Amino acid sequence: MLERTTVTRYVTPLREGGSLPGVVEAADLGTYVAKFRGAGQGVKVLVAEIVVAGLAALVDVPVPRLVLLDLDAPIARYEADEEVQDLLTASLGLNLGVDLLPGAFGYDGSAPPPPDLAARIVWLDALTANVDRTWANPNLLVWNGATWAIDHGAALYVHHSWPSKAPDPARFAGLPYDVSRHVLRDVAAPVAPRHDELAARLTPDAVAAVVADVPDEWLETTPYLPDVAAVRAAYGDLLAARLASTAWVPGA
């Protein structure tokens, strides 16, 4: 279960993030990078963040701890920057917090992760169809001498089609993954030989436990997915189908 706390102060926007994430302080005395529900991409990117971070933990890819953040009206009301105020006003209620890694720097290749960790990151990105780990946008931080994966909102993008179409696990299972632009392509150990061992860690129960961390209110029901249990099951089915295929495994 993700811990839940309340934003006590909005500190500053992170302008380099496309979704205008912001640094906030919270009632648990933590400092978080807040990903706001009211940002243009909607709550599905927050679902992807939680699911992929949970899968990452199962394959020992370091990801900063996630929390659920309640945002109350006064925090938004007293924000001077108009763009930020609009975003906060659109984000009252539940948001996502990513534990801030103080002093972390963006990955630039000068301190590459060990080949084995790089291979697990590539495998995770291929599994979740995450195209957002390129040199233009590495979404890796180097902190405390280690490599941390952040920003998984673009993964599992097929869920954006769910409002108008039934989920199609078989199609997702067969979607190839283009590893050629991956920022760790040249430092990762061969990925295909690791597939069986990594896939075995993502049992249906383990995946269901990860999906259970997503709050009900972020699971959008559709004519094909009439309740939140059906939406949760759809994520499980999607991943189970993909794990049973090797169409997407780089080098397979």
Ligand SMILES: Nc1ncnc2c1ncn2[C@@H]1O[C@H](COP(=O)(O)OP(=O)(O)OP(=O)(O)O)[C@@H](O)[C@H]1O
């Ligand atoms: N947990 C963290 N600790 C320290 N810095 C962070 C953390 N999370 C994000 N950042 C910083 O904020 C930037 C934006 O974060 P992130 O990539 O998650 O946001 P985004 O809006 O989804 O970005 P994008 O522009 O890639 O879509 C990162 O590139 C990084 O510099």
Ligand SMILES: [Mg+2]
């Ligand atoms: Mg990013």
